[in-house]
Amino acid sequence: MDSSEAVYNALKKSGIDFVVSLPCVNLGKIMKMVDSDQDIVHVPVTREEEGFGICAGAFIGGKSPAMLMQNSGLGNSVNVLASLFELYKLPVMIIMSHRGTEGEFMSAQIPMGKATPKVLDALEIPYFNPKTPDDALNIIPKAWQIAKTKGTPVGILLDIKFW
Amino acid sequence: MERIEAIQKISSELTNELVICNIGFPSRELFHVKDSSTHFYMLGSMGLASSIGLGLAISTSKKVIVFDGDGSVLMNLGSLVTIFNQNPKNLILIVLDNECYGSTGSQCTYASTVDLGKVAKAIGFKTIFFFKNNTEMNLEEVLKSEGPIFVHFKVKKGNANVPVIPMEPVEIRDRFVDEIKNQE
Numbered sequence: 001m002d003s004s005e006a007v008y009n010a011l012k013k014s015g016i017d018f019v020v021s022l023p024c025v026n027l028g029k030i031m032k033m034v035d036s037d038q039d040i041v042h043v044p045v046t047r048e049e050e051g052f053g054i055c056a057g058a059f060i061g062g063k064s065p066a067m068l069m070q071n072s073g074l075g076n077s078v079n080v081l082a083s084l085f086e087l088y089k090l091p092v093m094i095i096m097s098h099r100g101t102e103g104e105f106m107s108a109q110i111p112m113g114k115a116t117p118k119v120l121d122a123l124e125i126p127y128f129n130p131k132t133p134d135d136a137l138n139i140i141p142k143a144w145q146i147a148k149t150k151g152t153p154v155g156i157l158l159d160i161k162f163w
Numbered sequence: 164m165e166r167i168e169a170i171q172k173i174s175s176e177l178t179n180e181l182v183i184c185n186i187g188f189p190s191r192e193l194f195h196v197k198d199s200s201t202h203f204y205m206l207g208s209m210g211l212a213s214s215i216g217l218g219l220a221i222s223t224s225k226k227v228i229v230f231d232g233d234g235s236v237l238m239n240l241g242s243l244v245t246i247f248n249q250n251p252k253n254l255i256l257i258v259l260d261n262e263c264y265g266s267t268g269s270q271c272t273y274a275s276t277v278d279l280g281k282v283a284k285a286i287g288f289k290t291i292f293f294f295k296n297n298t299e300m301n302l303e304e305v306l307k308s309e310g311p312i313f314v315h316f317k318v319k320k321g322n323a324n325v326p327v328i329p330m331e332p333v334e335i336r337d338r339f340v341d342e343i344k345n346q347e
Contacts, residue, residue, distance in 0.1 A: 052217065084207055087207050
């Protein structure tokens, strides 16, 4: 089981049936797996903030939603996470490729990479940092339980070394 | 005509359709003219009414109506592209266009120089209605058309003098979720 298969299997195990995505080079394989899964609705979007709005509507309509995105998109989504998800206590799983971490080859990724955990802390969003495929398979379903029980977004930060 | 008159006319003709209403005065005006468990009042997340409506429309077979505004559509134009591509047959996007950001003091938007209906047409929307007053509005025809539908409704600047909505966000959410479950 490689890292992409582990994340996909963990999403299935969690009962995620609605995935909104924006691409990252590290998420390509998971996006293809999600896209070919008949039991998951896959909605590619133009920007992350829009995607979170769609996830909120999907949850209200009875779905279990997740976002697949790069951590840079967290910066585009601060207001929606606070004034929609926190305000109405809505769950969503945020699977984030965490660029700008150890092994990053693009300097442009480093500032947002450093800011990402602090932004999640500021928003009081619980997050987890699985290091291996086995970790991901164990942690992601538990994170989704927390999201549903507390009515909160949860973050899964997947560092460069995870892939 | 005033925006509240358009909201009153449309909402009075709706029965069990699900409604997502834009932030600020549009939600306050809708609550004032008619409150219903079929209404979701969006109190924050400026610009995202159409996105919430899309996520809901994909997830339910019920008809979903979004009351949006010109300023909020301009803030989230990518949403029109996603709606067109997802092609939800049950989604009706009603853009109440007063060419200004009404809830923040009526500062002008670019909707006075850019025709939002033409934008929707260029993106690919096949069913577009344009109304300027309630007498020419035929909601029955809108409701029986296949979505996604873009309704461009020009209204006057200005807000009605109506109070804030006296409901907690979680109360709005729970009532709306229960309504959807009860309909299924």
